[in-house]
Amino acid sequence: MEGISGLIIISVAALFAIAMVFNRLIAARNACANARGSIDSNLKKRHDLIPNLVKLVRAYAAHERETLESVTAARTAAIRELGSTTSPLAEANLTDVLIVLEARVEAYPELKASGEFSRLARTLTELEEQISAARRAFNAHVMIYNNLVQQFPTLLVARLTGFANKDYFSTRDRSAPDVGAY
């Protein structure tokens, strides 16, 4: 009888420990999803800003048609990929063409001097930093989550309940064709 009650106590304690670990995994996964949501929300803001930028640059620098078309194409691709595993790559492409556009704009002092361009440039800089901050937050949460998934004894519960590793969000990892964010 004592053996059975001991077994029950151990089982209850084990179940309690499993539940605790499971809840920690869920909390870590939710934190990742929340941070990822923050990245996507800021990326969307950047996508929304680009048409205004393109329109303004076109008004001052009609010769930059090719650059503007590449910006528009990169934006369309980034919107299409938003939330998917290939989103970081698409966003990296968009960042690259925006850098090219920024370099081209240097040749148009009137455009640079316009108040509207200055406002858009400031907003874009702010969004870039917010995206960077959200990416850093996401990666910090992914590290916590991956530690839980890979470390003993939490990995036992993670494997039992189907928690898998997550990839970091790296916008500059161009060589990896299948960059997965989550």
Add this chain to the structure above:
Amino acid sequence: MTAQSLSPPSEPHSDNQSLGATFRELEVSRRQAVATLFKSIVVLAICISIGTTPLPYVFEFTSTGSGSGEITAFLGRPMSEVGDIASVFLIGWPLVWIVAGFWWFRSRGLNARSRYLQTFKTRALNAMCRRHFPTLRYEPGKGMDWRIFDSCNLFAHGYSDYYSEDRFSGRWGSTDVAFAEAVARRRYRKLTLKGFETVTETYFQGLIFIADFHKHFNGTTRLIPKGEDIPDARSEQPAELENPFFESFFETSTTDQVEVRYLLSTSMLERFISLHDHFPKLRARFHNESLLLLLPSRLDRFEPSLFRHAANRVQFDQFVEDLDNCLNVVDELNLNLRIWSKV
């Protein structure tokens, strides 16, 4: 003369003349204050002498042989007859004179000194501030409001005494700033070998520095020195940032894990490490679109010496340097960089 009457005229030549006249008047005040201080020291010495000198003449002593003595008579009469009167005289006479001497020293000598220092600050330092830092306003008698210190929530305990002075406020480059010297003490009961004792601890002495932060933000983020007690804040969570040096100096807590990384970008982490080199154990709070820094320092800035000529160049340059060092915080954290939507 009030601070307003010293407002600089439009021409630099007149400005120099005005400053020269100010220093001449201050030098006269300084000499008067030094004379008053010395006189009050002499008065104090006389009072102590009057209080103690007659005692050997009015009392008679007998030696017991072991180095100690016993009072046997007062004004030629045995102690058994005039014991009470003698005791009152023995304690009262020196006490009255010594208290009177210290009262005189304090009310005349020290007051003269503090009046001069206050006048110097109001006139000379204000003139210095207007000349070298025209966008700043100096208020020597005012400090940072106790409510600001009280609500910053950067210490795990409250204060018993708080004192702040030498407040500067205004705009430095593109950044609105306000800073002042402050001291905060707390009294608490401590168990020692002798039992419970009340201990007074100065837990903060230095600069309280508030600057408009160059980015918009909504939440609250705090930086506390590593290993110190962290004050309670239910809505905040710890944040681990990527820079190991930064992490070795600070504990970070925030209401928003994304916002903390927006405020503390990788370059800002480096800047805080650099600021930490100048002000170890600094504390910071990002709140309400502004940055509050508690910068510990044992230096008592902006305090002129009574024993230096009012127009002493070294002293004047030291004030300019001290103020410049305070404002360096803005450059150190690059707060004048305004490339974001907050202008």
